[in-house]
Amino acid sequence: MKNKTIYILAIESSCDDTSAAVLSNKKKLSNVVATQKIHEEYGGVVPELASRAHQQNIVPVVHQALSKANIDKKQLSAIAFTRGPGLMGSLLVGTSFAKSLAMGLSIPLIEVNHMQAHILAHFIEENEMNPPPFPFLALTISGGHTQIVLVEDFFKMEILGETLDDAVGEAFDKSAKILGLPYPGGPLVDKYAQLGNPKAFPFTKPRVDGLNFSFSGLKTGILYFIQRETKKNPDFIKENLNDICASIQYTIIEILMDKLKKAIKQTGVKHIAIGGGVSANSGIRKALLETENMYRWKTYIPKFEYCTDNAAMIGIVGYLKYISSDFSEQDVTAKARYTIGA
Template sequence: MFVLGIESSCDETGVALVEAGERGLPRLAAHALHSQIAMHQAYGGVVPELASRDHIRRVLPLAESVFAQAGQRLSDVDVVAYTRGPGLAGALLVGAGVACALGAALGRPVLGVHHLEGHLLSPFLSADPPEFPFVALLVSGGHTQLMRVDGVGRYELLGETIDDAAGEAFDKSAKLLGLPYPGGPWLAKLAEAGDPAAFKLPRPLLHSGDLDFSFAGLKTAVLTQAKKLGDELASRKSDLAASTQAAIVEVLLKKSIGAIEQTGLDRLVVAGGVGANRSLREQLDAACARRGVRVHYPELHLCTDNGAMIAMAGAMRLQSGIQRPTERYAFDVKPRWPLASLNAEPEPA
């Protein structure tokens, strides 16, 4: 069974083909990705209308590239999976529309996939896939969540952000420092040359006794410190970047370890764009090794939004039998869609 996956939730257009049998993990046959970073940099952030238009231009050429890489034909597709939400409404509609049009043209069923479930299951595409159950740290864009994962579609929310997410804290702090869009990777690179103890920045909710997150106060503290530095900011920018990263990473680290201790599980999955941060990976690896906990990450090139994770999530849902694809080609999207809601009964086919 071949599952074609289409991702268009924000500013990356991703297409991938996954092959799945009745048993064993699905196999990635090929994937292609286009990032809109260069287009949005001039505006300092994602412009939704431009993102949607660019998805329209990119998705079919990317699909052609995927089939060429895999040595397969469009007619070989058995199911077309697409990102149904959450994300930008217009961008989601592009992927959903293309997927349902392909399904109707081919006479193949379609399957709407949760974007965060795609990230959650993306480590199963790696050379060292996890096993259920595990704790998952989801750090993707505007989402920072800790989940207990007992199987496909069996998710328990342990904690989440009550305001800004970790990715937003990286990006907004980077913007305050005058760094280009997207700011998170630029801030992390700048932090390599700085002193993480140079500035005493807050670690919101670090000792709250629960597993929730809050990063809005940290962003405000970075702004305050930048103003205090004034003309010195240019020479101290790397120190402030390093101190900001250290604060974010410490909170993610302590809350993740807290989730491991609370659940008693010995596996941690880290997924989403922030999961590519080198400092976070190093500190999580060290802390978990001391506790005998295995840590799993997606491959670095699959940390960002991509079609492979959507095809994989769709294939795993089909394999598990918890959802069937539908041949109804009228579609909708869910710009806001809680991941924990997937524990409910799937919609009828």
């Protein structure tokens, strides 16, 4: 098995990005992502529209992934797909397609947990990618999840803390919406934050026991602050946008870093890997790298390509499961809620 070249076709359709990738063992040959622009006018992802767009995109995206990899479908060893968590309608499109293609080609089918894939994306073999040693702590931060996970092996993971309400990505996007910024607003908050004073406007950090997170209170605090200030000055947002964004981002990063420091102290593990769409945030990356020497931990940051939802991360998990002969049956179904370790 070790000397054999294994070709995995991976499919990711958990939310609003349709993605397909081809991996040759641990190396990415292609990673195609079709982003759905239709949700911008609604200020957020509309599940029904997302599933329809997946149906339109999945065949051309898979075809493009195979073409870019210069691989014929008959060379494929297995099909890996996102089983969950995610939007049920979106997941069903990818799951159904993967099952049909695997059956048609008479090759194994491999289900993948989306959040586990964000963590294991670090193990894709590529220049400038340095995988963390076991055990390590994974901070998975995205639009739908915020988790601190103790990773002892590829498939031995324990969630130490997670959000009790909004995810960190929601906190960024909803704050952006309050400021009148278009969807997705998280990257825009990051952009303006780089030009502002992070301590211009202090926001209260929520008090949550243990390693769990909460962002709903912060979001409400930001809303009330903006309402109060714009009542006094209708141009408050326009005149202070950079400072507001910098202050919001600073507070969110402080919340994440406080919990991460606590997790390191609790576990003694000093290798930190980040993953998920929000790990593309420049402020979070900077904060982690700047505190490395102070706290004597080592930070592992994936390439931008592997931060947001993509099929290459599904493919690396597919490869790792393939070499362990961990295959799925054809009666496997999508799971909107799918916990790591379940």
